[in-house]
Amino acid sequence: xxxxxxxxxxxxxxxxxxxxxxxxxxxxxxxxxxxxxxxxxxxxxxxxxxxxxxxxxxxxxxxxxxxxxxxxxxxxxxxxxxxxxxxxxxxxxxxxxxxxxxxxxxxxxxxxxxxxxxxxxxxxxxxxxxxxxxxxxxxxxxxxxxxxxxxxxxxxxxxxxxxxxxxxxxxxxxxxxxxxxxxxxxxxxxxxxxxxxxxxxxxxxxxxxxxxxxxxxxxxxxxxxxxxxxxxxxxxxxxxxxxxxxxxxxxxxxxxxxxxxxxxxxxxxxxxxxxxxxxxxxxxxxxxxxxxxxxxxxxxxxxxxxxxxxxxxxxxxxxxxxxxxxxxxxxxxxxxxxxxxxxxxxxxxxxxxxxxxxxxxxxxxxxxxxxxxxxxxxxxxxxxxxxxxxxxxxxxxxxxxxxxxxxxxxxxxxxxxxxxxxxxxxxxxxxxxxxxxxxxxxxxxxxxxxxxxxxxxxxxxxxxxxxxxxxxxxxxxxxxxxxxxxxxxxxxxxxxxxxxxxxxx
Numbered sequence: 001x002x003x004x005x006x007x008x009x010x011x012x013x014x015x016x017x018x019x020x021x022x023x024x025x026x027x028x029x030x031x032x033x034x035x036x037x038x039x040x041x042x043x044x045x046x047x048x049x050x051x052x053x054x055x056x057x058x059x060x061x062x063x064x065x066x067x068x069x070x071x072x073x074x075x076x077x078x079x080x081x082x083x084x085x086x087x088x089x090x091x092x093x094x095x096x097x098x099x100x101x102x103x104x105x106x107x108x109x110x111x112x113x114x115x116x117x118x119x120x121x122x123x124x125x126x127x128x129x130x131x132x133x134x135x136x137x138x139x140x141x142x143x144x145x146x147x148x149x150x151x152x153x154x155x156x157x158x159x160x161x162x163x164x165x166x167x168x169x170x171x172x173x174x175x176x177x178x179x180x181x182x183x184x185x186x187x188x189x190x191x192x193x194x195x196x197x198x199x200x201x202x203x204x205x206x207x208x209x210x211x212x213x214x215x216x217x218x219x220x221x222x223x224x225x226x227x228x229x230x231x232x233x234x235x236x237x238x239x240x241x242x243x244x245x246x247x248x249x250x251x252x253x254x255x256x257x258x259x260x261x262x263x264x265x266x267x268x269x270x271x272x273x274x275x276x277x278x279x280x281x282x283x284x285x286x287x288x289x290x291x292x293x294x295x296x297x298x299x300x301x302x303x304x305x306x307x308x309x310x311x312x313x314x315x316x317x318x319x320x321x322x323x324x325x326x327x328x329x330x331x332x333x334x335x336x337x338x339x340x341x342x343x344x345x346x347x348x349x350x351x352x353x354x355x356x357x358x359x360x361x362x363x364x365x366x367x368x369x370x371x372x373x374x375x376x377x378x379x380x381x382x383x384x385x386x387x388x389x390x391x392x393x394x395x396x397x398x399x400x401x402x403x404x405x406x407x408x409x410x411x412x413x414x415x416x417x418x419x420x421x422x423x424x425x426x427x428x429x430x431x432x433x434x435x436x437x438x439x440x441x442x443x444x445x446x447x448x449x450x451x452x453x454x455x456x457x458x459x460x461x462x463x464x465x466x467x468x469x470x471x472x473x474x475x476x477x478x479x480x481x482x483x484x485x486x487x488x489x490x491x492x493x494x495x496x497x498x499x500x501x502x503x504x505x
Contacts, residue, residue: 005465006486010035012446012469013479014043021048023479028052028061031487040064041095050075059084066090069097073105080112085120085130088113092130094137100372100395101317104141110134115155142321146171154180164190165217166321194242196221216240238262241297245270257281264288265307267300283308290337298322306343311365312391317373330354338363345369352376371396379403387418416440423447433464442467452478 013019014027014035024045027036039045040053041064053065054076065071066079067090079091092113094102113134119126134140145163148156149171160167161175161183175187192198199214200221206214215228216236225247228234237243238251238259251263252272257279263269264276264287276288287307294300302324309315326349333344333354344350345358346369355376358366371377371385372392383403386396387410396402410422416437423432423443431444445458445467452475458468459482468474469482484490 005460005462007033007035008462008465009459009469009482010486011038012466012471013474013482014039016470016472016474016479018472018474018476019479020476021046023476023483024049025052026480026483026487028056028058029487030058036061037064041067042070043068044070047075054078059087062087063090067093067095069095069099069103073103073109077106077109077112080109081116083121085122085125088116088120089125089130089133092137092139093133094139099398100314101398102138104144104319105134105139107144107147110140110144111151111153111156114159115153138316138318141319142166143319146321149175154178154183157183158186161186161190164193193218195219196224200224212236218242220244234259235262241266241268248272252276257284260284261287261308265291265294265300265303267291267294267296286337286339290339293332293335293337293340296324299324299328302343302347303339306346306369307339311368312389314391314395326351333358338366341366342369346373348374350374368392375399375401377401379406383407386421387413387415390415390417393417433458438463446470446472448472 010027010032011034013023014032015038016023024039025048026032027039028049029036037060040061045053045068050065050071053061056062062079062082062084063086066076066087068076076091079087082088082091091109113130116127116130119128119130145160146166149160149167151157151160157175157178157180160171164172164187167175172187172191175183176191178184178187192202196219199218200223203211203214203224215224215233216239218240219242220237220240222244225237225244228237229247229250234251234254235258237247239262243251245268248263248266248269249272251259252269252275254260260276260279260281261284264273264279264284269291273288273291276284276291279285279288290303290307294303298320301320301322305315329344329347329350332340333350335341335344341358341361341363342365344354345361345366350358355370355374356378358370359378359381361367367381368385368389371381372395379401380403382396382399382401383406386393386402405425405427407422407425408428410418411428411432413419413422416435416439419432419435419437420440420443422428423435423440424447426448428447428449431447431450432440433444435441435444441463445464448471450458450468450471450473452473455468455471455474458464481490
């Protein structure tokens with residue numbers, strides 16, 4: 001047996017949906033090589049396998065498990081205090097696949113990371129390194145710092161201070177009077193962002209790179225606003241929710257259409273909104289038509305996440321810091337404006353009856369938003385978007401509602417990715433094992449309709465061996481026999497016929 005065939009068998013079994021825990025645990029052996037690591041990182045696992053990986057003596061196994069996107073992150077909590085700092089850092093950094101939607105880590109794991117006094121027994125990373133990985137991973141909900149403003153641990157209140165503008169006035173006042181001197185000091189140093197005169201005084205020292213952020217988020221004095229206009233650096237002002245009304249009126253008449261687009265949907269826009277609805281730029285006019293429906297900054301952000309992004313947008317799907325009301329989303333779902341219906345379709349909490357309506361919407365982007373965001377999106381819609389919009393395929397395949405059957409009519413489709421989807425359909429009478437595309441052949445070889453006798457032939461063919469080893473119809477004793485051969489150097493595995501003679505019925 002060649003090393004290549006051995007690797008195909010190992011990887012196929014590692015991702016065999018029917019492989020029981022005792023089979024998968026064997027792949028944690030170092031002799032399984034990359035197959036065990038890929039399994040720990042790349043698929044859901046039975047509890048017994050997770051437990052074995054959590055306490056595995058080989059650090060690489062625990063590191064791979066820490067990056068697993070398919071396991072409930074609460075099950076990975078022990079890794080947050082793993083003896084290895086690298087294991088902790090891998091959990092804090094999250095998956096390397098960069099999926100569109102990253103599940104936030106549970107609060108107890110976040111608290112463990114943010115209150116740690118050291119970075120692991122091995123000393124290879126520090127607790128600050130791990131926290132840095134955490135903040136850049138998108139695994140911290142935007143609401144978390146605000147929720148920690150009243151936590152018993154001062155380190156967590158300190159993190160809340162760093163998100164000063166997201167806090168309520170009561171929370172800010174409490175932190176300014178915090179019993180911990182470090183928290184009090186940080187709070188007093190943070191309040192400058194809402195003090196226009198303090199912002200003006202600090203601007204010269206923040207550097208050009210940070211100045212853009214300051215101008216786009218902090219409270220600004222009239223002198224700073226005037227300087228932005230004088231320097232023609234008004235883009236940050238258009239986004240800044242603290243921009244005064246008189247400056248907004250000037251921005252609404254700015255010669256650059258992009259600036260007018262940015263301000264057209266702001267909830268604090270005054271009578272100039274009516275002017276923008278007559279703007280020469282079509283996109284500005286469209287956005288200005290939306291403005292009467294936008295009355296809060298949460299609604300503004302919900303629209304901003306959708307407007308102007310296009311049907312193939314694959315921007316990250318993240319949990320917002322604040323969410324508009326359900327009634328507002330319901331109103332958007334019934335709007336004549338397609339953009340507002342797209343916004344409604346992007347809300348996972350939309351009621352089932354509105355989901356059914358939007359699934360039939362005339363606007364393709366409404367249907368795409370619904371397919372990518374809503375757990376109740378009908379399977380036929382998910383399949384339709386998969387076929388027509390390749391950009392969304394990786395995300396759609398991760399959704400629980402994605403249909404596993406009803407795809408056989410795509411078996412002759414010109415796109416091999418679509419044919420591979422059809423080839424895996426268990427209702428397909430004859431999987432296309434001779435398809436010219438490698439991925440289609442692998443999917444066909446993994447089709448559970450194939451008999452053990454057919455799988456025997458496929459296991460010896462480099463083109464189909466991986467798919468055959470991943471086939472749920474592969475008998476469990478056969479999986480063990482293949483692993484005996486791959487891991488222990490046992491003689492050539494017995495055939496399916498021989499297994500039937502030795503396996504109790």
